[in-house]
Amino acid sequence: MANWYMLTLVGPDRPGIVARVTDALYHGGCNLGEASMLRLGGNFTVSMMVQHSGDAEALAAAVAPAAHDLGLHLHVDPIRGELHRHVVPDVRVRVHGADRPGIVARVTGALAAAGLDITDLESDVAGSGERPLYVLRIEGVAQHGVKALRAALAGLGDEVDVSLEPVDTVVG
Amino acid sequence: MAVLPVLTYPDPRLKRVAEPVERFDDELRAFVADLECTMEAGPAAVGIAAPQVGRLQRLILVDVSSRPRAAGHGRLVLINPEITAWEGHVVGREGCLSVPDYTGNVIRAERIRLAARDAHGVLTEYAMEGFEARVVQHEIDHLDGLLFLDRVVSRRADLRPRGGRSPAGR
Ligand SMILES: [Zn+2]
Numbered sequence: 001m002a003n004w005y006m007l008t009l010v011g012p013d014r015p016g017i018v019a020r021v022t023d024a025l026y027h028g029g030c031n032l033g034e035a036s037m038l039r040l041g042g043n044f045t046v047s048m049m050v051q052h053s054g055d056a057e058a059l060a061a062a063v064a065p066a067a068h069d070l071g072l073h074l075h076v077d078p079i080r081g082e083l084h085r086h087v088v089p090d091v092r093v094r095v096h097g098a099d100r101p102g103i104v105a106r107v108t109g110a111l112a113a114a115g116l117d118i119t120d121l122e123s124d125v126a127g128s129g130e131r132p133l134y135v136l137r138i139e140g141v142a143q144h145g146v147k148a149l150r151a152a153l154a155g156l157g158d159e160v161d162v163s164l165e166p167v168d169t170v171v172g
Numbered sequence: 173m174a175v176l177p178v179l180t181y182p183d184p185r186l187k188r189v190a191e192p193v194e195r196f197d198d199e200l201r202a203f204v205a206d207l208e209c210t211m212e213a214g215p216a217a218v219g220i221a222a223p224q225v226g227r228l229q230r231l232i233l234v235d236v237s238s239r240p241r242a243a244g245h246g247r248l249v250l251i252n253p254e255i256t257a258w259e260g261h262v263v264g265r266e267g268c269l270s271v272p273d274y275t276g277n278v279i280r281a282e283r284i285r286l287a288a289r290d291a292h293g294v295l296t297e298y299a300m301e302g303f304e305a306r307v308v309q310h311e312i313d314h315l316d317g318l319l320f321l322d323r324v325v326s327r328r329a330d331l332r333p334r335g336g337r338s339p340a341g342r
Pocket of ligand 1 (some may be wrong): 172267270310
């Protein structure tokens with residue numbers, strides 16, 4: 001079981017995707033690692049670490065019937081496992097405002113230049129079709145400290161509504 | 173003083189409800205010294221509960237003084253602790269000496285009032301908020317056989333950090 005793969009599945013959302021896919025993996029003799037599965041718009045996306053004794057083609061073949069039935073695109077990439085190396089974020093950033101092209105690139109560009117290593121980013125489009133509202137939430141590690149990030153965000157001006165807070169993690 | 177071995181999940185002792193301390197004697201104080209030693213040996217720990225070293229008694233240590241942003245009461249030995257009042261809810265990140273390599277977001281009361289005895293049996297009341305209040309709630313959970321794993325919320329559960337509404341009110 002030395003081989004790790006990233007299994008990616010994308011398709012229209014419908015009930016039962018997770019159960020059907022994980023059942024296929026179980027019967028295909030796979031181990032599961034970490035995974036993110038979520039609904040984005042009307043779609044369902046799965047990014048899942050899977051351990052399998054065979055090659056990428058063999059893993060794809062094990063999942064293909066379920067993926068076909070569910071109307072999911074299937075993709076398999078060989079990866080390094082690297083479990084048990086969680087990075088604990090020390091800062092959280094929220095951005096919200098009118099949906100505008102380039103907002104994510106501007107904010108994340110400024111933060112990256114100031115040393116932010118993103119561990120987790122989620123964005124939603126709220127509001128309505130006429131008046132979309134963009135909501136972005138980022139967690140990460142401030143490699144050059146929180147002050148540097150604050151300064152970078154201040155440079156963005158009033159165009160975006162952004163807040164930043166340090167995250168202290170309980171160890172106890 | 174000795175560093176005691178810390179139990180890790182799924183050790184069944186971590187799921188048991190601890191008994192109140194009844195004798196405030198030298199043996200208890202020697203145990204507190206060992207527990208302090210154990211907490212200091214861990215990586216950047218801000219608290220520890222007696223059941224984490226297999227002693228099923230209602231005794232916790234809390235010390236947030238290593239975190240510069242967290243206001244607190246210094247090192248506290250809290251025996252038979254009782255939270256008497258809660259206010260506000262806030263999401264924050266937690267990890268646990270008994271759950272290696274995992275952290276998650278947990279909703280806790282933002283402010284608490286607490287009554288607890290020290291190692292000599294003296295009862296004190298505390299008003300706590302923010303990070304220190306969070307640590308106390310995490311440690312008291314250990315006394316009730318609960319781990320933060322039982323309370324981790326979705327990454328999308330994103331209450332405002334201050335003055336947030338309760339999740340029930342959403
Ligand atoms: Zn703990």
